[in-house]
Amino acid sequence: MSILENIKVLREKTGAGLGACKQALTECNNxxxxxxxxxxxxxxxxxxxxxxxxxxxxxxxxxxxxxxxxFAMAYLGCETDFVAKTPDFISLVDKxxxxxxxxxxxxxxxxxxxxxxxIAELAPKFGENVSFTKAVCWKKGEGCGVxxxxxxxxxxxxxxxxxxxxxxxxxCGKKEEIKDFARAIAMQGVGMVAQYLNESEVPAEVIExxxxxxxxxxxxxxxxxAAIEKMIPGRIKKFFKDVCLLDQPSIKDNKKSVQxxxxxxxxxxxxxxxxxxxxxx
Numbered sequence: 001m002s003i004l005e006n007i008k009v010l011r012e013k014t015g016a017g018l019g020a021c022k023q024a025l026t027e028c029n030n031x032x033x034x035x036x037x038x039x040x041x042x043x044x045x046x047x048x049x050x051x052x053x054x055x056x057x058x059x060x061x062x063x064x065x066x067x068x069x070x071f072a073m074a075y076l077g078c079e080t081d082f083v084a085k086t087p088d089f090i091s092l093v094d095k096x097x098x099x100x101x102x103x104x105x106x107x108x109x110x111x112x113x114x115x116x117x118x119i120a121e122l123a124p125k126f127g128e129n130v131s132f133t134k135a136v137c138w139k140k141g142e143g144c145g146v147x148x149x150x151x152x153x154x155x156x157x158x159x160x161x162x163x164x165x166x167x168x169x170x171x172c173g174k175k176e177e178i179k180d181f182a183r184a185i186a187m188q189g190v191g192m193v194a195q196y197l198n199e200s201e202v203p204a205e206v207i208e209x210x211x212x213x214x215x216x217x218x219x220x221x222x223x224x225x226a227a228i229e230k231m232i233p234g235r236i237k238k239f240f241k242d243v244c245l246l247d248q249p250s251i252k253d254n255k256k257s258v259q260x261x262x263x264x265x266x267x268x269x270x271x272x273x274x275x276x277x278x279x280x281x
Contacts, residue, residue: 003030010035039124055131057084060158060281061097062149071147072100073160074109075134075281076119083126084156092122100137109135134281138162141276144172146179150186159186159194159280166272174269181265181273185245188258189280194245197278202244210239245278 001009003025010021010032020039028034055077063072076093078084096118100109109115110132123130138160140147145164152158163182165172172178188194196202214235218228241247246259253261266273 006030006032006035010039053079053129055079055129057081057156058131059084059090059093059155060151061093061155062151062158062160063094063097063101065101069140069147070101070104070137071149071160072097072104072137073135073149073158073279073281074100074132075158077131077133078126079128083128086126088122088125092118096132096135100135104137104139106137109137136160136279138277143168144170144175145276146175146182148179148182148186150183150190152190157190157281159189159278161186161189161275162277164274164276165266165269166274172269172271174271177269178273184252185258185262185275186278188248188251189245189278191251192248193243194248194278194280195243196245197275198244198246199240202240207236210236246275 003022006025007018007021010025011018021035024035024038025032028038057080058075058077060073060075064070074093074097076089076096078089083089096109096115099115099118100106106112115132119130119132138147140162141164143164144167145162147160147162149158149160161182163178163185165174165178211232214232215228218231223231241249241257246257246262248258250256250258250261256264262273262275
């Protein structure tokens, strides 16, 4: 084939620009496969240069096993909303989630070499820093329970919730209703930006940081030391209400906490419902 025909083929294979393809073919004596390797290596070098740039945009994908018992959630970051909406980027994050679903026992997906290779193969097409730092794969635990998820319409925010009931033998027969309810709780977590399931999950260093902020604010307001000491527990309690899913005011009824809404739903179904796990990206 002529150099022009090879440039066309190389652009289709790699998504690289006209000039880059021409340079690669020149360097590789018009050998397309060698030119692909050349461009990939160049792309990896460019990725290293871009690595420090912020990835404020991105896309989230959730994949579910055929039996509905395993859920994989992956978030891939990039620099611009334009790239996040391209078919190649959408396909990449979906493929990562599919791979996670097929390999549910990998300890750290963000360190997995196969996923790194998947990203490295396509990243040169995007021309941006691409980050992969958020990934979970859950298998439903023993007993009667469900996992469900919610992804916001912008595909940038989502959450997984695992909910169990106190039925110890067999199935409670109300799994579909519980599954719908679990999705509503996941939606709460996304909409109200929950960071933890409950107070016990908040790291001690996070609580200490909030105490320090609260003390500094109170001092700046001119509060006396004795008053500050009494104020801190209340301020920390308010912090928990903001960041802990079960402590948050429910978007269904803001006079009740999410935990109260869960208890009411359990009473309605004749069961005790518990959120076993929660994660929000």
